[in-house]
Amino acid sequence: MSKIIRIGTRDSELALWQATTVQQRLAEIGYDSTLIPIKSAGDQVLDKPLYELGITGIFTKTLDVAMLKGQVDIAVHSMKDVPTQLPQGIVQGAVLERAVTHDILVHKGLDFLENDSPSTIATGSLRRKAQWLNKYPNDRVVDLRGNVNTRLLKLIENDWQGAIFAKAGLERIKLLPKDAVLLDWIIPAPAQGAMLVVALENDDFTRTAVEKLNHKESELATGVERDFLRTLEGGCTAPIGALARCENEKLHFEGVVFSLDGKQKVEIKKTVPLKSADGLGTMCANEVLKNGGQQLMESIRNANSALH
Template identity: 40%
Template sequence: MLIKIGTRKSKLALWQANYLKGEIENLGLKAELVLIDSLGDIDKTSELGKLNQTGIFTKALDNALLDKEIHLAIHSLKDYPTVPPDGITITSTGQREDPRDVLVNNDVERDITASVFNIGTGSIRRKAQWKYKYKNTIFHNLRGNVPTRLEKLWDSDWDGIIMAHAGLNRLSMLNDQCTTLDWMIPAPSQGVLGISYRTDDPFIAKLTAQLQVEEVELCSQVERKFLNLLEGGCSAPIGALAKIKGDQIVFKGSLHDPNGYEAFFVEKTVDKGECLSQVSDWVNEILVAGGDKIMLKIKAQ
């Protein structure tokens, strides 16, 4: 059987797809890539928050799955909606890359404590968290694949751009101009690869189970449940990070006002077996503290 892997065409997407292809072939199966354009790839200029569509990077791959053009699709799991379309299952695969964000400085000699920042990013979450910490910031919309975004930085007078460590590292583009933002809480499941497949395909379901790492899957489920229960989409200013330490999960979650005026945080350490059942309590803490007003503002926008 030849396994057809659906993927976007960017360098990072192809890295992900070829990684998955190699893992499948290590199991003694044959696989090939099927290249598919997403709305997010076609429209590279609009701000992500203004496209007003869930799954702008994943919908075309979902359609190809449902039309049986492919057997499975590979994603950056942070881009995939927490509730897949009817008939599709989403799961993590492989080990997690470093989930943190980094600031890529325009000038390696530049101190990143400027009085006024000029920062490039298309992420509402990154804008909100950065503005909460650094009030005097001018943001510039930044879209495109990893090399394109770096080229825009080098051609600009911006101080820097915010990007995921995972993408830069997978493309061997980390260097001494990258400053890790340890204080920034990443997007839920950032650094995790995801596989989507038709729910009624038992062969692919069994295959993906062989490629899954239990601890990565559990952390992803916790983070994505936090996002889902806050009723925030992939572009909402919501951060979540779960890490396993022994028999426990250490979790940090955040909800920021999109303009950076206020933020609500939750930090918990609980037994692994109890974490998923407690996520709703963590979400309620944030909402009761005032996060409900932020979510109403986000939905109104």
């Protein structure tokens, strides 16, 4: 028996682009679907940095509730926003083929990089803030919240030199400036550039449909990155970066955790055969914890608990 698959999505332009992409892919393999936009708490509370809200999955929780209430059948997310522990009853359905993983700097001219006076850079991400301050310790990093369109507008309206974005997000909705600077020295968020479809565990029809959209290499790489994040117990409240790439039957991984001020970091790089990639993220995280990461994470947790 066929049914129309109800796709839950945030109502930002980027989220709708992602959900529409899934809808089109489902149509190509013979499944009917409809979009159901839902506003998330992460889109509504814009006057506090994410890490001060103290909620993991702030962009996904509203859609999780809608799924568990039977209002939608699947949800489409930017995978980097999804907690590593999914709610009971909800499972990973598919990871679509990953887009570019890099961060970029959108700016108003690059003269500020040449002079010695402190610059102001905007981002809502602890990971981006820590890595920027690690490279440019005299700069000031200010908080930037909202959907992509809102953040671009805030950059225009404020006296900042630049703001950091994920390249994939701006490309997807055709807002990538031609002069944006590729920040290839910043290690991205785990699963950055990937889209995740989640489904209800007991909905066999929908899970079977969604599984046909899965891209194996993207699933493998993002799985390693999310295992690294999960083992470090980071969530969105710690400056953790991770990137896994599948190339020539090998998996190349690099991961890092920074102090909140960017002054300290513990990093790791490994290359293994693809067939040996299972458990790599967890192993690398444990090595990081042994080599000073444990103390870093404890200091970050103490700082976060002071905020709440």
